[in-house]
Amino acid sequence: MHPAKSVILFTTASGAGYGLIAWLGVLAALGLLPADRGFGLAAFGLGLGLVVFGLLSSTLHLGHPERAWRALTQWRSSWLSREGVAAVATFLPVGVFALYWVVAQSNSGPAAAVGLLASLCCLVTVVCTAMIYASLKTVRAWSNPWTLPGYLVLSALSGALLVNLLLQLWALPLAGAFAWAVLALTVLAIGVKLAYWQAIDQDRGISSAESATGLGSIGDAPGKVRLLEAPHSEANYLMQEMGFRIARKHAAKLRRIALLAGFLAPFVLVALGLAVPGAAGIWAALAAVVLAGVGLAVERWLFFAEAKHVVTLYYGESRA
């Protein structure tokens, strides 16, 4: 599948934003964060900024962005529509939670209840994003059981790395314990991503050039089907959108880059922040965020680029 930049930015940025806000709700409900105005401004500014940036960039790949509101109507059948509805609905509890925190300087009692609701809405929105892909039977690399956990754990991890940075900046007492949680989450994320890659490598697909054409056996004689002539001399929309091949050539290398930048480097840097707090810890936390951003972008690029669509069976592939 063609990896559109707008969709990669959307899923990674809004995923991190929702992850960050979800952590704020949970940690506030547990009474672990001070209702500090500066901290609230920074945290909600960052979280909502990422979410809005992601949602706006997702509209860039639309043919008619001005009609985007129509996408809120078909939530009964469409995960994309559900995602739109969830994204819009999430702004309400998140906005109220942010106002409680920043204006009233409260994050306990009713504010904490709204915060938990905000966390739940963030979770639902990320689930909807993942399900847009996980529900497509035509792409085996997406419609597998690891897609949803992958989106959830990476949203939680990228959000947690941002929380880690804020905790370091404000030198809050939670910083130490939270860093351990981030380390555990990183290990979990590596496990999920490795399981995902293993699953898509082992999958042989359920369709073939034979089932796509029905020509696997003529009369009683079984045979192999291969494309002799494509329908047109030049590439068409289908081949450009679904027939992307560059990633598969470099998949192993890119996976190593995603693992290193997205998971292993942040792991080491967060551990470093545990060992040496203070200014060095802040720089380490910032570096972890930047590297994770790069790693996640590569991971998300691969998620699209490695995915093979069954329509390629009509354009020369033998299994999908």
Add this chain to the structure above:
Amino acid sequence: MTSLPQNAGPVKLGLVIDLDICVGCHACAVNCKEWNASGHSAPLTDSDPYGADPAGVWFNRIHSFEVVQDDGDSRTVHFPKSCLHCEEAPCVTVCPTGASYKRAEDGIVLVNAEACIGCKLCSWACPYGAREYDADAGVMKKCTLCVDKIYNENLEPRSRVPACVSTCPAGARHFGDLGDPQSEVSQLVAARGGYELMPEQGCKPVNRYLPPRPKQKPERAGEAAAPAAAAINHGDSAGLLARWVDRMLSR
């Protein structure tokens, strides 16, 4: 409403394509383009049509496959492919705006270009590559089964079939109601063992393909060839002069 019709009628309009007959001339694709360039989903945009890298929207494309059988035999099969107007159309249910819909009355799957936001998700959901994005118009386009032709009372009844069907010079394309077991197309499917593409994808396509007939075995082919050879030898069908010349020279 992008949910599939709850109370769909019995009519399932669709195509039956005979792979034994198709000669791969692409006339159906050309006439499809011709009709639909000014029809329901017009225009079918082309970019750089006479340049080095022409591209454009087509509702119907003809692939050619080589089938190499395990017994060593092989053959070329021309394979036209357009929207199969699936009963469980995933392109319809994924649409976030309601632009993509399946008609309850005849099962035709259409796009309302006024409501389409051009998110392309429907083209991702379709296993058959039936939908093509028109970058100029910013909306998705697809085969309409010539909805603006098949019900058009300004046309003679015999012309009220999709453009690809009326133009096929080999008679490889048939149009009709596949929901009615007594219809000509359903009878044809039953008689020839018509099949659906990729049933494992669960879309329940309406269109059917008729398989190429197995090649005749060599001994059967010999029998068939014998009468023709005899005709040449006896020269029964030749003209009077030719038969006289034949007789003179045979002495």
